[in-house]
Amino acid sequence: MKSVILTKYGGPDVLKVMNLNDLEPDENQVRVKVHYAGINFAEIMARMKLYPGGPKPGSILGGEVSGVIDKMGPNVKDFNIGDKVMGLTLSGSYSSQACIDVNSVIPLPESFTLREAAAFPVTYITAYMMMFDLGNLQENDTFLIHGAGGGVGTAAIQLAKTKNIKIIGTSSSWKHNKLIKMGVDKCIDYNKENIYEEIMNFTNGKGVDLIIDPIGAKNWKLSYSVLSKMGKLIIYGDQNLVKGDKLKPLVAMKEIYSMPKYKPMDLMANNKAVMGYHLGRFKGHEWKVKRSINNLIKLVNNNNLHPIVDKNFSYKDAPKAHRYIQNRKNFGKVLLDFSSI
Ligand SMILES: NC(=O)c1ccc[n+]([C@@H]2O[C@H](COP(=O)([O-])OP(=O)(O)OC[C@H]3O[C@@H](n4cnc5c(N)ncnc54)[C@H](OP(=O)(O)O)[C@@H]3O)[C@@H](O)[C@H]2O)c1
Structure with missing residues (x-):
């Protein structure tokens, strides 16, 4: 099989294609002939030793794939060879083959292409669990999505549009027209605008009910300050750590020292909540993810949702794909294409 290997920590060029032996699924796994692998920001951080x-080094990166089952372990009952599927791999998806635990395999919704399917698992499950499990997002709530034009951001917009929810999105300004077309009610350019003032003016001073924030320390402080009564801030990433191509110890130190410290009595007195979410940390509680996937798939089918794929790169161009995302060029998901192998 052909795999994209993290040869050492560093810039995008540390990603190299290698020929490896074919995989054998274990008793509870299926082997997928991969068509597309989704790229997630986590892999950029992992490449830079920030995760x-x-x-x-020596590992295959990547957390999600779409493709066709070509081999199954003896305990697998619910799938057949030839089934089109998508799934979570935790690692090892930048490869022409991936073995996936049967609990993490998701049958393809009928209306999905394999290209769309690779853009689905990580971003939609993450968005869904934050919004509707942790975040308890309700009709008529106001929802602030930081990084609205990214993979998780565009998934969150689509899911929010299935209900009557007011959406505020922050992103680079060139994405705003696309965000408005998707139904975002208020776009804010975090580079140029005063986010606090824009939000408070838009909400008539009331603030917002739910915020999903993967940006980092300074932004978490700002997010907390614009929470409404019963407002919830969900922290699920730290993109501020990524500056340039490689880990910068000073940037990391500054980020760590700027982290807010939330005081329990303040949370109570202000009726605010701060929570964390990490899709990769459900060991022993996988059923909670499975339950959300079932609800999510119903929502997707009932509303005919389709993931937004910005661009796919040949697996040979994995460094270009990482650079494209790091240069903030993506609107929606970026994929690696293994379909020709
Ligand atoms: N906790 C979890 O389980 C979980 C799961 C999935 C994703 N995440 C996190 O969610 C965030 C979004 O993930 P994603 O895969 O959907 O990525 P993404 O949003 O597609 O990431 C790329 C976009 O992020 C924005 N950005 C903000 N800071 C950046 C920086 N320092 N360098 C480059 N781009 C930056 C840029 O958009 P703008 O310029 O428009 O802002 C860029 O286009 C990441 O922090 C990721 O780690 C967490």
Whole structure:
């Protein structure tokens, strides 16, 4: 099989294609002939040695795929060879083959292409669990999505549009027209505008009910300040750590020292909540993810949702794909294409 390997920590060019032996599924796994692998920001951080507990040099990166089952372990009953599927791999998806635990395999919704399917698992499950499980997002709530034009951001917009929810999105300004077309009610350019003032003016001083924030320390402070009564802030990433191509110790130190410290009595007195979400940390509680996937798939089918794929790159161009995302060029998801193998 052909796989994209993290040869060492560093810039995008540390990603190299290698020929490896074919995989054998274990008794509870299916082997997928991969068509597309989704790229997630986590892999950019992992490449830069910025992801706690992330893959080590010598590993295959990647957390999600779409493709066709070509081999199954003896305990697998619910799938057949030839089934089109998508799934979560935790690591090892930048490859022409991936073995996936049967609990993490998701049958393809009928209306999905394999290209759309690779853009689905990580971003939609993450958005869904934050919005409707942790975040308890309700009709008529106001919802602030930081990084609205990214993978998780565009998934969150689509899911929010299935209900009557007012959406505020922050992103680079060139994405605003696309965000408005998707139904975002208020766009804010975090580079140029005063986010606090824009939000408070838009909400008549009331603030917002739910915020999903993967940006980092300074932004979490701002997000907390614009929470409404019963407002919830969900922290699920730290993109501020990524500056340039490689880990910068000073940037990391500054980020760590700027982290807000929330005081329990303040949370109570202000009727605010701060929570964390990490899709990769459900060991022993996988059923909670499975339950959300079932509800999510119903929502997707009932509303005919389709993931937004910005662009796919040949697997040979994985460094270009990482650079494209790091240069903030993507609107929606970026994929690696293994379909020709
Ligand atoms: N906790 C979890 O389980 C979980 C799961 C999935 C994703 N995440 C997190 O969610 C965030 C979004 O993930 P994603 O895969 O959907 O990525 P993404 O949003 O597609 O990431 C790329 C976009 O992020 C924005 N950005 C903000 N800071 C950046 C920086 N320092 N360098 C480059 N781009 C930056 C840029 O958009 P603008 O310029 O428009 O802002 C860029 O286009 C990431 O922090 C990721 O780690 C967490």
